[in-house]
Amino acid sequence: MQPVAGQARRLWRRGLVLLSCWLCAGSAFAGTAPQRVVSMNLCTDQLLVLLADPEKILSVSYLSAEQHSSYVADTVLGRGYPLNHNLPEEIIPLKPDLVVTGMYLHQSETRLMREAGLRVETFPVFNRLADVKSNIRKMAQLLGESTRGEELIAAMDARQAALTQALPESGPRAVAYHARGYTQGRNTLLDELMTLAGFHNIARDFDIEGYGSIGLEALAGARADVMISSEYAPGTRSAGQYFLQHPVLKRLFPEQKQRIELQTRNLICGGPMNLDALQTLIEYRHALAD
Numbered sequence: 422m423q424p425v426a427g428q429a430r431r432l433w434r435r436g437l438v439l440l441s442c443w444l445c446a447g448s449a450f451a452g453t454a455p456q457r458v459v460s461m462n463l464c465t466d467q468l469l470v471l472l473a474d475p476e477k478i479l480s481v482s483y484l485s486a487e488q489h490s491s492y493v494a495d496t497v498l499g500r501g502y503p504l505n506h507n508l509p510e511e512i513i514p515l516k517p518d519l520v521v522t523g524m525y526l527h528q529s530e531t532r533l534m535r536e537a538g539l540r541v542e543t544f545p546v547f548n549r550l551a552d553v554k555s556n557i558r559k560m561a562q563l564l565g566e567s568t569r570g571e572e573l574i575a576a577m578d579a580r581q582a583a584l585t586q587a588l589p590e591s592g593p594r595a596v597a598y599h600a601r602g603y604t605q606g607r608n609t610l611l612d613e614l615m616t617l618a619g620f621h622n623i624a625r626d627f628d629i630e631g632y633g634s635i636g637l638e639a640l641a642g643a644r645a646d647v648m649i650s651s652e653y654a655p656g657t658r659s660a661g662q663y664f665l666q667h668p669v670l671k672r673l674f675p676e677q678k679q680r681i682e683l684q685t686r687n688l689i690c691g692g693p694m695n696l697d698a699l700q701t702l703i704e705y706r707h708a709l710a711d
Contacts, residue, residue: 544559
């Protein structure tokens with residue numbers, strides 16, 4: 422029995438050695454910056470394009486090439502990045518060493534790719550500029566580009582400080598009003614941008630947290646000075662979009678300067694583009710004060 426016991430000990434020790442080697446290799450891999458990266462989500466597309474070296478980007482989602490929704494569309498089209506439609510059968514053959522996407526999107530696809538041995542990292546939704554900066558840091562760290570990430574955040578901070586340093590004192594009452602009357606209240610990026618620009622968001626008066634809606638009758642009684650909207654796909658037609666042409670809205674906000682149109686691509690994802698939206702709001706804020 423002793424030879425058998427001795428053999429078992431040797432196999433056990435060999436297993437420990439192999440396990441140690443595997444763990445060391447895994448640690449070394451984890452510490453190596455990825456060289457072949459795929460993004461499956463518009464918001465991770467944009468952070469990837471802003472922070473990664475072009476040669477490391479294998480593919481980005483098809484939404485990143487759409488001008489109305491993507492801040493980096495010109496870069497994506499100009500560099501000819503391959504586009505994907507969030508399908509594992511497109512992505513697995515590319516053999517990426519990192520796939521990035523949104524936390525609550527493509528969950529079944531994400532599970533399949535992880536089962537196939539791919540590393541998939543997900544990013545949470547953002548509700549404030551602080552969340553945006555957290556996602557920038559996360560992407561930069563994953564890419565081994567922490568310095569580049571901090572430089573981007575510092576540039577955003579500097580621009581925000583410059584934009585908000587000399588605002589008029591009076592605060593117009595504003596409503597963010599989109600297709601079918603949905604609005605944004607506390608704990609949303611647009612609410613924060615409105616506040617930074619010196620507007621009072623009347624959705625707060627309705628105690629709206631996150632996304633909600635305000636009916637036309639309620640809006641008429643709220644005495645808003647300005648309506649802020651953004652059109653996702655200009656040139657298309659839908660009942661929701663026609664809602665913004667309602668006669669009541671035209672009566673409540675008859676003058677052009679009472680309507681502020683923000684580009685959707687500056688709001689739909691988090692990044693330096695959010696400060697373009699802030700700049701637009703502040704320019705209107707100054708115009709109203711004149």
